[in-house]
Amino acid sequence: MDAFPILLxxxxxxxxxxxxxxxxxxxxWVLARRRFPGxxxxxxxxxxxxxxxxxxxxxxxxxxxxxRGPVGRLLDGLGIELAFxxxxxxxxxxxxSIALLVKAAQAxxxxxxxxxxxxxxxxxxxxxxxxxSVTLPLSWRAVFAGTVLAFCRALGDFGITLMVAGSIPGLTxxxxxxxxxxxxxxxxxxxxxxxxVAVMTALLFLLGLGRLARxxx
Amino acid sequence: xLQLAVRKQLPGFTLDVAWEAGDEVVALFGASGAGKTLTLQxxxxxxxxxxxxxxxxxxxxxxxxxxxxxxxxRRRLGYVFQGYAxxxxxxxxxxxxxxxxxxxxxxxxxxxxxxxxxxxxxxxADRRPRELSGxxxxxxxxxxxxxxxxxxxxxxxxxxxxDAPLRRQLRTExxxxxxxxxxxxxxxxxxxxxxxxxxxxxVIYDGGRIVQAAPKSELLSRPASExxxxxxxxxxxxxxxxxxxxxxxxxxxxxGYVLEAINSPIRTYLPLPGTExxxxxxxxxxxxxxxxxxxxxxxxxxxxxGAVVREVDQGTNWTLxxxxxxxxxxxxxxxxxxxxxxxxxxxxxxxxxDRRWAVSMHRGSIQVLPAA
Amino acid sequence: MVxxxxxxxxxLAAAVGPAVAQSKQPALTVYGAADLTVAFREIxxxxxxxxxxxxxxxLGSTGNLAKQIxxxxxxxxxxxxxxxxxxxxxxxxxxxxxTRQLYAQGRIVLAVPRDGKLSIPRLEDLRRPEVRRIAIAxxxxxxYGRAAQQALQAAxxxxxxxxxxxxxxxVRHALQFxxxxxxxxxxxxxxxxxxxxxxxxxxDPALHAPLNQIAAVVKRxxxxxxxxxxxxxxxxxxxxxxxxxxxxxxxxxx
Numbered sequence: 013m014d015a016f017p018i019l020l021x022x023x024x025x026x027x028x029x030x031x032x033x034x035x036x037x038x039x040x041w042v043l044a045r046r047r048f049p050g051x052x053x054x055x056x057x058x059x060x061x062x063x064x065x066x067x068x069x070x071x072x073x074x075x076x077x078x079x080r081g082p083v084g085r086l087l088d089g090l091g092i093e094l095a096f097x098x099x100x101x102x103x104x105x106x107x108x109s110i111a112l113l114v115k116a117a118q119a120x121x122x123x124x125x126x127x128x129x130x131x132x133x134x135x136x137x138x139x140x141x142x143x144x145s146v147t148l149p150l151s152w153r154a155v156f157a158g159t160v161l162a163f164c165r166a167l168g169d170f171g172i173t174l175m176v177a178g179s180i181p182g183l184t185x186x187x188x189x190x191x192x193x194x195x196x197x198x199x200x201x202x203x204x205x206x207x208x209v210a211v212m213t214a215l216l217f218l219l220g221l222g223r224l225a226r227x228x229x
Numbered sequence: 230x231l232q233l234a235v236r237k238q239l240p241g242f243t244l245d246v247a248w249e250a251g252d253e254v255v256a257l258f259g260a261s262g263a264g265k266t267l268t269l270q271x272x273x274x275x276x277x278x279x280x281x282x283x284x285x286x287x288x289x290x291x292x293x294x295x296x297x298x299x300x301x302x303r304r305r306l307g308y309v310f311q312g313y314a315x316x317x318x319x320x321x322x323x324x325x326x327x328x329x330x331x332x333x334x335x336x337x338x339x340x341x342x343x344x345x346x347x348x349x350x351x352x353x354a355d356r357r358p359r360e361l362s363g364x365x366x367x368x369x370x371x372x373x374x375x376x377x378x379x380x381x382x383x384x385x386x387x388x389x390x391x392d393a394p395l396r397r398q399l400r401t402e403x404x405x406x407x408x409x410x411x412x413x414x415x416x417x418x419x420x421x422x423x424x425x426x427x428x429x430x431x432v433i434y435d436g437g438r439i440v441q442a443a444p445k446s447e448l449l450s451r452p453a454s455e456x457x458x459x460x461x462x463x464x465x466x467x468x469x470x471x472x473x474x475x476x477x478x479x480x481x482x483x484x485g486y487v488l489e490a491i492n493s494p495i496r497t498y499l500p501l502p503g504t505e506x507x508x509x510x511x512x513x514x515x516x517x518x519x520x521x522x523x524x525x526x527x528x529x530x531x532x533x534x535g536a537v538v539r540e541v542d543q544g545t546n547w548t549l550x551x552x553x554x555x556x557x558x559x560x561x562x563x564x565x566x567x568x569x570x571x572x573x574x575x576x577x578x579x580x581x582x583d584r585r586w587a588v589s590m591h592r593g594s595i596q597v598l599p600a601a
Numbered sequence: 602m603v604x605x606x607x608x609x610x611x612x613l614a615a616a617v618g619p620a621v622a623q624s625k626q627p628a629l630t631v632y633g634a635a636d637l638t639v640a641f642r643e644i645x646x647x648x649x650x651x652x653x654x655x656x657x658x659x660l661g662s663t664g665n666l667a668k669q670i671x672x673x674x675x676x677x678x679x680x681x682x683x684x685x686x687x688x689x690x691x692x693x694x695x696x697x698x699x700t701r702q703l704y705a706q707g708r709i710v711l712a713v714p715r716d717g718k719l720s721i722p723r724l725e726d727l728r729r730p731e732v733r734r735i736a737i738a739x740x741x742x743x744x745y746g747r748a749a750q751q752a753l754q755a756a757x758x759x760x761x762x763x764x765x766x767x768x769x770x771x772v773r774h775a776l777q778f779x780x781x782x783x784x785x786x787x788x789x790x791x792x793x794x795x796x797x798x799x800x801x802x803x804x805d806p807a808l809h810a811p812l813n814q815i816a817a818v819v820k821r822x823x824x825x826x827x828x829x830x831x832x833x834x835x836x837x838x839x840x841x842x843x844x845x846x847x848x849x850x851x852x853x854x855x
Contacts (some may be wrong), residue, residue, distance in 0.1 A: 079673025
């Protein structure tokens with residue numbers, strides 16, 4: 013059995029989690045703290061990836077970032093390959109998991125007493141500074157829980173990754189795709205072993221992090 | 230020096246106020262929902278007025294005409310929030326030093342230590358807010374606001390979270406801090422005693438508008454209207470008809486009696502005979518006429534007779550509700566007058582047993598209110 | 602504790618770093634229909650030994666793979682389970698028309714779980730009441746599913762059996778239903794049916810349109826010659842016996 017899918021899955025999920033945090037935290041903050049026209053629409057759109065069948069989502073994503081899609085052509089012009097590379101797997105995992113982080117973080121931010129932020133404002137701090145010194149320290153458990161869930165969801169993504177990154181062994185075949193392939197090829201011993209690895213890592217991860225933050229999932 | 234004129238429309242509520250103050254303590258007094266806190270938030274830049282102008286010590290904070298709106302963080306205000314809004318994840322010292330982030334580390338530590346010392350919090354520097362008593366939390370909030378050396382101090386119900394005995398003690402303490410600080414302070418309160426003890430000037434809010442703004446010394450003796458009198462909790466507010474008005478005396482007809490009251494020296498016009506006016510007499514200024522003494526007509530002006538229909542034990546005083554003998558509907562529901570007598574008097578005169586009394590009101594005690 | 606954990610995560614990330622960095626693509630990437638899964642593993646191994654070039658197999662539903670190739674998947678050659686998807690890619694200019702070639706004709710079999718109570722020799726027997734669930738590949742997009750539908754229709758049992766049908770995503774998926782005993786019978790490709798858990802009997806090829814499996818070299822391929830060589834290998838003396846062993850009918854044999 014090849015260890016590549018395990019390593020790739022971890023790297024992809026880590027990168028996806030970083031990307032998810034970078035995009036998801038500002039989005040969650042805006043949703044929690046600002047009212048604007050279309051607020052509800054954005055809020056619903058964030059959750060859409062959880063509702064849509066992953067392969068459908070993956071197909072439309074492929075249409076956009078593929079060699080014939082608008083984003084794909086733009087990136088191609090810049091010499092960047094996205095579709096069917098590990099970067100596409102990162103994007104897929106991010107899209108599949110960002111709702112979990114945004115929802116958790118948004119709830120966390122909303123639970124922070126707004127007067128604390130107002131107090132910080134009257135004490136001369138900028139919004140950016142307030143986020144790091146007041147909002148995040150008071151909501152980190154929720155953000156952390158959301159991050160862990162997003163990481164786990166990224167680790168387990170199948171449908172979106174299959175469509176936009178393919179299941180290319182040694183290149184984009186992540187752990188879930190490899191397991192599926194083994195099952196398809198009737199290599200049940202390998203499939204079982206890899207599944208065991210996936211389950212154990214996920215369990216260790218959740219237990220370790222849960223202990224760390226005294227969280228329950 | 231503080232000048233403020235703001236108008237802000239919210240769903241179902243409009244704030245439209247203008248007032249000014251010098252380097253003194255101004256109390257914004259009124260029922261909850263009157264717009265006091267919203268005014269503070271406009272002052273602090275946490276809410277944006279629709280129209281108006283806010284000027285503090287010569288700096289324009291807000292002016293819709295020029296589009297000026299200085300952000301909160303640049304207004305240099307000390308804001309003590311209702312319930313204090315201390316940062317629960319920071320120690321007392323870090324709370325107090327939170328506004329000093331632009332200073333060097335040494336400077337911040339020095340000023341924080343100074344402030345803790347001044348407020349008697351030195352031993353609590355490493356505690357978290359939740360480990361403090363209500364009074365200590367209040368001092369930390371005050372310290373956090375004053376540490377930045379603000380242009381203006383804003384206090385939103387600073388004592389309302391505390392129990393009554395502690396509140397009285399801290400009111401005195403707070404007064405000491407405010408006097409020492411000596412700059413302009415705006416205090417929001419719905420507690421009249423608090424407003425009177427802490428403020429130099431009182432602005433009375435009602436339904437998003439100002440009904441009177443005056444130095445506190447003027448306020449109780451000369452409420453601007455019946456509405457103000459009611460907001461100030463004045464009892465025995467009554468309505469009578471003018472019989473005669475001269476610059477010295479106003480004669481009123483009320484419940485079949487003719488009452489004589491001294492006219493206010495600052496009244497600029499005389500009410501016409503036949504008009505209805507409001508007047509009040511403080512319950513403690515209504516006198517019971519003792520039956521064991523000879524009647525002295527000169528002393529007992531505005532004499533009336535009636536019976537005690539209800540009484541309330543107030544601890545050191547008794548409140549008697551008296552209905553006059555005349556037929557017709559009593560002026561205040563089931564009674565005409567509230568009378569307050571010290572407990573000693575209540576016992577001496579055996580009021581519990583003897584219910585029929587003649588009363589009198591000195592003409593100087595009857596305050597005729599300006600027409601609304 | 603926190604530090605230890607963070608350290609762990611980053612060590613892990615660092616360990617993975619090289620894995621992705623070195624994963625350029627020196628190998629020949631072959632996209633193939635799911636019914637080729639078993640046969641192509643053998644052929645690819647043989648090809649690697651013969652030529653020294655590594656082969657990466659990406660096997661799945663023909664329709665899905667075709668979509669990915671259309672949108673720029675890094676395939677060098679595409680072995681479809683029928684002709685229409687290759688026709689479609691050809692119309693879109695995604696494959697090289699000159700390389701288009703028939704490489705096999707598929708056959709379908711009627712399969713039952715080995716430990717099942719039923720031994721079913723003929724399609725008509727599927728009507729028996731104890732056959733409660735029947736698996737086929739989705740006739741909407743899987744060529745073998747379409748052939749299964751045609752065969753059932755020709756045998757005159759389609760309408761009666763329709764409520765009992767279970768659709769697999771592709772032919773391997775349908776086979777899994779049978780292998781696990783989740784269904785009582787099913788129709789799958791001959792090429793994948795040789796597994797220990799399954800017993801199968803051939804279905805008369807006259808009952809369905811021929812399953813002509815077409816391959817073509819992908820236009821974006823950086824090594825079209827190698828891709829063509831692989832195609833010829835499959836159709837040549839080394840590949841043919843293997844394909845035959847898994848029940849494919851080969852060009853020239855029919």
